[in-house]
Amino acid sequence: MEVRFKKSENSESFFDLLATQAKLMVRGAELLARIPGENYETRVALRNELHDVEHACDEATHAVINKLNQTFVTPFDRDDIAYIAGRLDDCMDYMDEAGDLIVLYKVEDLPAGIYQQLNVIQRCCDLTAEAMPRLETLESMRDYWVEINRLENEGDKAYRHTLSQLFDSDMEPLQVIKLKDIIACLEKAVDSFESLANGVETIAIKES
Template structure:
């Protein structure tokens, strides 16, 4: 019996961890979609999108906490406890930085920058692939699909790096020191979201290598 089959044989019957991770992934998709759509029709005087981001961030905190509660209550886990912990924390980081990005966009009240929505689209696409990867990670049935989603997430992060570089060059050409400080901070937060998504992809790829 292969190591993957051994782990499947001892998985909790209720699959509580995978259920939680799927709920977390669904929340990230909803959060990133709302964020992207909010930036496409951005109004600095309408804080409804920021409030929604705060609500999603709190929901993610609750779901992440539940993962750790289940770690304390379940002796048998679908894969290594440290990997579960890192995966949960990594997914929560994505939500934290989406919320931070939204917060500073509103706090700084800088002129609309279409680059923000370019980042938010990459973030949304990354979250969609994270959901696919988590679904395919369940029971280790589709390791190749997990790897494919991870490759796409890595490619989105590379695109985000290019978007940041190009946006930074244009920003410095304005010679507006205050604008540069504010928008560069926002751009950095947005780019970090894609870094965090790549971190999660790397964790899942590592899990597949270990157990699939």
């Protein structure tokens, strides 16, 4: 099913557009989590759908930037709004890249740590989708960035543990390289969620 960003949403508020980005990320995380458990043909179909979601997220990001360029008075510092939109886009880009790598590398058996990383990403997406609509009032936002930071630590542990297991295994070097690329990409996605949450915290401090 092709996912498109509705052009009419260009007239919506910054908060609506950022919330749209976050909702698309939730869908992207769902697709990414399904890819490892499927056969190659289904993986390709899911990857293609993930690409569609990523493209829709790109369009939403561009809509934010276009609106910034056309708006004289913004609800927050325009650099802060651009930063949030950019980090949301980064999160989606890394998820899309990870899904692509799993398909292109044709890896069959993924370490348990990768599934842990995927779980962390899904939880980060859900929290972000819940938090973005609250940017307008900045109410009850602290729990969001605190939990994202905790999840980032959890993701770091999964990344380091999985990396250690790979290097200690008797796996073929080429397979180790493939899996290392995938877990590194997932780690970048989790780090982007932390950067996003830190940006939200900065805005909250500025506006308090």
